[in-house]
Amino acid sequence: MDICPSCGAELTGRTLQESSPAEPPEVGRRTRRELRRCGSCRHLAWRAEGARHASQPWSDGGVDPDYDSLFDFTLEPLPAPWFLVPAHPGRATLEAELRAEVSEGHPLHGKPVIAVARCERCDEVLFSVEEDPVRFVRVHLTWKQGPDTPPWPMTEPVPLPLYKGLTEHTHEHS
Ligand SMILES: [Zn+2]
Ligand SMILES: [Zn+2]
Structure with missing residues (x-):
């Protein structure tokens, strides 16, 4: 189970992969982070990409409104078919x-x-x-x-x- 490092609630919802297009791929791969947002305290939580396999805990990323649009996104109605x-x-x-x-x-x-x-x-x-x-x-x-x-x-x-x-x-x- 993924736990919010700030308040202890379970982390649910989407996991984003944070990458910098300015970095060459081989550097980016090493420094890429997984990013989630806690639904309870809205703190960001992050860990190095691949940490999931090692079951490493998440680190507290504090509150950053700049990221809210990425997590608050809801899907609009889609055109048929x-x-x-x-x-x-x-x-x-x-x-x-x-x-x-x-x-x-x-x-x-x-x-x-x-x-x-x-x-x-x-x-x-x-x-x-x-x-x-x-x-x-x-x-x-x-x-x-x-x-x-x-x-x-x-x-x-x-x-x-x-x-x-x-x-x-x-x-x-x-
Ligand atoms: Zn939290
Ligand atoms: Zn089609």
Whole structure:
């Protein structure tokens, strides 16, 4: 269980990966942090990326309103035929399939993602990429259940606002 270092409440909600685009990838990887916000005391909590596997505790990051927009974000209604992916079942399957398909060199390789929505017509999936700043991509999963060759699975950025970005999507794969 992840515990808030400030007040002892359980940390729930999204985990962001904080990265600096100015840093070369090999440096960034070493210094990247995971960031969460406590729902009770609103303090930020952070730890080095990968600490999850070592079950290391979170460090108190204090209160920083600059980060609130990243955590307070709520999803606006989506245009048909997009529908939100339910947490159970659905999300985990799509996220696992994406992780299985992207190989080194793919823009989503090693990125923390959440499966948000799915297009009923062409079966593309909308993922949020849990980085600072959060961004959204459409992915046409190949369902090979194994690694594909970049640029597959085909991935397109979805410009914000999401409603507009998804309305302009043309289902070109169907
Ligand atoms: Zn707290
Ligand atoms: Zn579509």
